[in-house]
Every structure is written in structure tokens, then in C-alpha cells.
Amino acid sequence: MNKKIMLNESDIPRQWYNITADMPNxxxxxxxxxxxxxxxxxxxxxLFPMELIKQEVSTERYIEIPDEIIEIYKMWRPSPLYRADxxxxxxxxxxxxxYKYEGVSPSGSHKPNTAVAQAYYNKKEGVxxxxxxxxxxxxxxxxxxxCAQFGLECDVYMVRISYDQKPxxxxxxxxxxxxxxxxxxxxxxxxxxxxxxxPNSPGSLGIAISEAIExxxxxxxxxxxxxxxxxxxxxxxxxxxxxxxxQMEYAGDFPDIIIAPLGGGSNFAGISFPFLKHKxxxxxxxxxxxxxxxSCPKLTRGKFMYDFGDTAGYTPLLPMYTLGxxxxxxxxxxxxxxxxxxxxxxxxxxxxxLIEAQAIQQLECxxxxxxxxxxxxIIPAPEATHGIxxxxxxxxxxxxxxxxxxxxxxxxxxxxxxxxxxxDYFDGKLHDHSFxxxxxxxxxxxxxxxxP
Numbered sequence: 001m002n003k004k005i006m007l008n009e010s011d012i013p014r015q016w017y018n019i020t021a022d023m024p025n026x027x028x029x030x031x032x033x034x035x036x037x038x039x040x041x042x043x044x045x046x047l048f049p050m051e052l053i054k055q056e057v058s059t060e061r062y063i064e065i066p067d068e069i070i071e072i073y074k075m076w077r078p079s080p081l082y083r084a085d086x087x088x089x090x091x092x093x094x095x096x097x098x099y100k101y102e103g104v105s106p107s108g109s110h111k112p113n114t115a116v117a118q119a120y121y122n123k124k125e126g127v128x129x130x131x132x133x134x135x136x137x138x139x140x141x142x143x144x145x146x147c148a149q150f151g152l153e154c155d156v157y158m159v160r161i162s163y164d165q166k167p168x169x170x171x172x173x174x175x176x177x178x179x180x181x182x183x184x185x186x187x188x189x190x191x192x193x194x195x196x197x198x199p200n201s202p203g204s205l206g207i208a209i210s211e212a213i214e215x216x217x218x219x220x221x222x223x224x225x226x227x228x229x230x231x232x233x234x235x236x237x238x239x240x241x242x243x244x245x246x247q248m249e250y251a252g253d254f255p256d257i258i259i260a261p262l263g264g265g266s267n268f269a270g271i272s273f274p275f276l277k278h279k280x281x282x283x284x285x286x287x288x289x290x291x292x293x294x295s296c297p298k299l300t301r302g303k304f305m306y307d308f309g310d311t312a313g314y315t316p317l318l319p320m321y322t323l324g325x326x327x328x329x330x331x332x333x334x335x336x337x338x339x340x341x342x343x344x345x346x347x348x349x350x351x352x353x354l355i356e357a358q359a360i361q362q363l364e365c366x367x368x369x370x371x372x373x374x375x376x377x378i379i380p381a382p383e384a385t386h387g388i389x390x391x392x393x394x395x396x397x398x399x400x401x402x403x404x405x406x407x408x409x410x411x412x413x414x415x416x417x418x419x420x421x422x423x424d425y426f427d428g429k430l431h432d433h434s435f436x437x438x439x440x441x442x443x444x445x446x447x448x449x450x451x452p
Contacts, residue, residue, distance in 0.1 A: 002086060005247040007078035008073075012045030014065055017238040018232065019273045019345060021061035022280040025352055027231075027344045030316035031306060036452040037445035039316045044145040046217055047224040051119065055232035063235065065117075068157040072116045072149055077239070078106045080399025081247035086375040093146040093395035094404045100271060101243045101378065107172070107412030109381065110267055110396035111142030111227055114236035118225045118323040119146035126220040129153035133183065134206030135263065136162050136383065138225030138413055144176035154178040155222075155401045157185065157211040159338070160203035160387070168417040181427045183208040190200050190214050190312040205263075210312035217314070229309060229318075229343045237270025240410060240440045245274055248408065255286065256335055258396055261386040261429025262299065271410035272355070279354065288355040289394075290346060291386040293337045295330040295433035299350060299357035301440050307341055307447050316449055320347040321446065324443025337383055358390055361432035365389045369415070382421050 004155045018027060029038035042051050044071070055063060066072075084097040091097075102110035122130055128151055134140030140156040147154035154179050163170060163182040170180045183203045184191035190210035194201050209226070216224035225231060248254055258275055260268040268290045278284035292299050298321045307322040309315035322341040329338040341349075364384075369385035372378070373394075378390060387409045398405045415422065425431050 001025065003083050004271035005081040005083070006249055007076050007243060009078070009091070009245060011072060011243070011246060012073055012077050013239050014070070014096045015062035015241040016065060016275065017234050017242060017274050018058055018061055018063060019269075020059050021277065022277055023282070025348060027348045028274065028319040030318050030344070031452060033308070033313065033317050033450065043316065047213065049121045049223060050450065051124070052123045052232050055235060055258070068352070069120050072180060073214045073239070074111075076241045078243045079240070080103050081244055082376070083251070084376055087372055090375045091392065091395040092369065093399040094402065095398050097391060097395070098255070098406070098408045099238055100242065100246065100408070101209070101411045103150065103411065103414035105142070106145050107141040108146060108416065109138040109142065109192075110237060110240060110410070112137045112145060112271055113267065113270065114227065114233045115139070115142035115146035116149065119143065119150045119152055122223050122225070123150040123152060125167050127152065127156065127223045128310035129219070130225045131155045131157070131212040131215040131222055132225045132227065133157045133204050133212045133226065134162070135159050135208075136381070136418070137166050137393045138383075140178065140180065141169060141172045141176070141226070143179035143225055147178065147227070148176045155212070155215060156447055157179045157183040157208040159183055159205060159208050160201065162443070165420055166417060168300050168441065171206060172417065182263055183211050185211060187211065190314070193312070203394060204311065206309070210314055213310060213314040214312070216425055225256065228266040228339070229341070231345060233266050234343055234345055236272070237266045240270035241272060241274030244408065253406055254404045257287045257289065259289045259291060259387045259390045259394070259406045259407065259409040261337060261383045261412065262292050262342060262346065263337040263339050263383065265346040267383070267410055267412045268346060269304045269343065271408070276349070276354065289390055290350070290355060290357045291390045292357065293386065294359040294361045295435070296323070296338050296340070297359040297440070298340060300340050301343075301358040301437070303441070303444055304347060304351050305444070305447065306452065308450075309341060316372035318344055320344055323440055326388065326443045326446065333419040337386065358393075360386055360396050362430055363432050366422070366430065368392050379415045380411055381415040381417055384415070386411050387411070402449045
């Protein structure tokens with residue numbers, strides 16, 4: 001068969017898929033932290049344009065993609081699907097492996113799928129500037145690109161450890177026209193509070209979110225944009241899985257297992273939700289595996305409860321698997337996965353046993369990434385290596401059981417601006433991180449009072 005399975009521009013999906021319509025148990029509502037009552041549009045209006053708020057709470061199965069967004073998508077969509085034949089040969093197991101490659105986008109990852117949509121809706125409502133956070137820099141780069149397409153200003157609060165580790169991500173954002181600040185910063189009260197406690201704080205996504213929200217809340221011309229976690233963000237990413245469905249059909253195949261890394265949930269949702277629809281509506285047998293770093297294992301060792309989405313407590317309370325909004329993850333190179341909680345949608349699906357979760361240490365992930373690079377010729381981002389490591393585990397399992405499996409995973413981005421991470425791996429500077437249950441759950445008693 002053809003190793004690369006391509007689509008035409010006419011094959012770009014014209015609708016986003018909203019999995020909420022098909023979930024047997026609908027997600028619990030976000031709550032106001034003061035009243036413990038469900039938040040309404042008026043509570044979110046200072047941060048988001050109304051069209052995105054409508055999408056956030058929608059239960060419609062499909063939402064139309066505006067033509068203006070489709071036209072920008074055409075810069076890189078449809079993205080290719082590959083049969084990883086050389087990787088299959090290396091693993092020598094009874095598996096067929098396919099990967100959807102999102103590294104062909106202008107920012108090198110899957111993130112522009114929602115960044116373009118969010119910038120579009122903000123522009124339509126007269127917003128002048130968008131403030132956001134970024135972990136490893138993939139989201140910040142994507143939103144910087146998207147804002148440039150619509151003439152919007154963009155302020156990015158980049159987690160300090162990634163700001164220092166990944167200078168070329170910052171340069172990419174600057175080149176697209178964005179202002180980039182290391183977080184925690186002295187520009188916000190949230191940042192100053194953290195720096196008072198720890199002047200050398202490596203930062204976290206929770207802290208950076210607090211800073212961006214604070215900036216947006218103080219300026220009527222500025223809105224906030226989030227790169228993962230929220231329902232509308234995950235929905236925008238389903239364009240990935242819908243394309244992959246069609247490509248798998250052209251290949252005459254259908255996956256038994258779908259794998260993707262999970263930081264907040266957009267990557268995993270993007271590839272898996274359109275396929276998961278078959279399981280929810282037709283009972284199709286399918287395993288969807290979300291892979292997280294062992295250094296931030298909210299899905300595998302966290303608790304399902306209401307928690308803030310940020311460190312300072314500016315967001316509504318979200319029902320999710322969490323390690324607590326004050327949890328301080330280890331400073332791993334996969335910065336996009338260093339988030340204390342998981343999306344409401346992914347959390348509910350995991351709670352209901354409809355998806356699975358695995359946690360993997362970073363040395364195993366980089367080993368997998370290097371093996372994949374040698375076989376397939378693409379250097380994956382550190383986040384993407386987590387999915388590859390799980391693919392290897394599933395191939396070994398298939399070999400031990402003697403069962404034929406078809407595996408699909410999302411290669412969510414390239415690692416061409418993450419070479420310091422690989423250099424540190426080759427130099428033996430990377431280490432696995434382990435936490436005791438007591439350390440992982442130390443913050444959970446503090447959020448017990450937040451429960452309704």
C-alpha cells in the first residue's frame with residue numbers, strides 16, 4: 001500500500017464534532033467558586049467572545065466551520081496520514097501502525113486548528129488583543145501565527161522553564177509578532193505572588209494561565225485564549241480525527257487502538273473523539289489510550305473532583321482529574337504535558353471507563369522518539385514521544401499475546417525547535433521523576449473545601 005495517504009482540499013471537514021452530544025453521562029457543569037452554582041455566559045463574557053461561549057456549552061453534534069477558517073486551514077490541511085512500515089519492521093510485532101502527522105502546520109504542531117478558530121471569533125467581535133499562556137511553546141506559537149492572520153495583538157506568558165529551555169520557540173512567536181513574557185512575571189499580581197514565595201520558580205501552566213487571565217480581565221479590548229482543556233478547544237481539534245477516519249477508509253483499515261499524549265486534552269481528543277463516536281453510538285470495539293508523563297500523572301494517580309484550572313484561582317471550578325492547582329510538576333522537557341488537571345470531557349470519559357490512561361517516564365519516551373526517528377525520518381516533539389512509547393508497549397503486548405492489532409497515533413508535532421531536549425538526553429542529563437502518593441496528593445485536601 002501507499003505509505004502516505006493524502007486527501008484533497010475538498011476533503012477538509014466542514015464541521016467540528018462535539019462529543020458531548022453522544023456521551024452517556026454528560027459532563028458536570030463548571031461552577032462559580034463563590035456560589036458553587038453553574039457559571040453562565042455572563043460569567044465568561046469578560047474572557048471569551050460569545051460565539052466561543054456558545055460552543056463551550058453546546059450539545060449539538062456538529063458545528064459548522066466558517067469559510068474564513070477553512071481558507072486558512074488550507075495552508076496545511078488536510079495533513080498526511082502515514083503507514084509506519086519501517087517502524088513496524090523494527091518492532092517485529094503483529095501490528096499495523098499508522099500516524100497522523102500534524103507537524104506540517106505553520107507552527108509545527110496541531111495547535112493552529114483551534115488557534116485560528118479562536119482568533120477568528122475574537123476578531124469578529126472587535127477584540128484587539130489576545131492574552132494566553134504556553135508551556136513548551138507550541139500553543140503560543142500557534143496563537144501568534146493565528147493572530148497575525150487576523151491582525152490581532154498577542155501577549156504570551158511562557159512557563160519559565162520552557163522559556164529558558166526553548167529559546168527558538170520564543171523567537172518563532174516574536175517573528176509572528178507576539179510579545180512573550182517568562183512566567184511567573186512581575187507584570188501581574190498572580191506572578192508577583194509566586195515570585196515572593198519562590199524567586200526561582202520554574203513556573204507552571206497553572207501560573208501562566210493565571211497571569212494571562214488577569215491581563216485579559218483588566219482590559220476590555222483584550223480577551224483570553226486557552227490552548228487545551230476547554231470543550232470548544234477540544235472540539236476544534238476533531239478535524240484531525242475526521243480526516244484520519246477518511247484516510248483509514250482509503251487504506252481499507254480501521255484502528256483497534258488509538259493513542260495520543262494528554263496534557264490538557266486537545267491532542268488526544270482531536271485524534272480519538274471522531275473514532276470514539278463509533279464506540280459510543282454503535283458499540284464498536286476500540287481502545288483509546290491517553291498518555292501522560294509519570295511526573296504529572298493526574299489521570300492515573302489524581303482524583304476526580306472540582307478544582308481550579310489555574311494556580312491563582314481565577315477560573316471557574318472544573319470537574320476533572322487533578323493533582324491540585326498548586327501541584328508543582330517536575331521540570332521535564334515535555335512542557336506541554338506539565339498541567340495539573342485534565343479536560344472535563346476527557347475526565348468524564350475516563351471516569352466512565354470509555355477511555356484509558358497510561359503514565360510513562362521521560363527516558364522511555366525519548367528512547368522511543370529516537371527509535372521512531374531512525375525508522376521514519378521525523379523527529380517528534382518531546383510531547384509526541386509519549387504516544388510513541390505507548391505504541392511500542394502495545395506492539396510488545398500484541399507480540400506476547402499473538403494477536404494482530406491496528407494502531408493509530410497522533411504525531412502531534414515535530415521537535416525541530418526542541419533539539420536541546422534531545423541533546424540533554426544524549427548527554428545523560430535527563431532523569432526519571434517519581435513522586436510518592438503523599439507528595440502527589442498533598443494539595444488535594446486543600447481543595448476539599450471547593451467541592452459543592
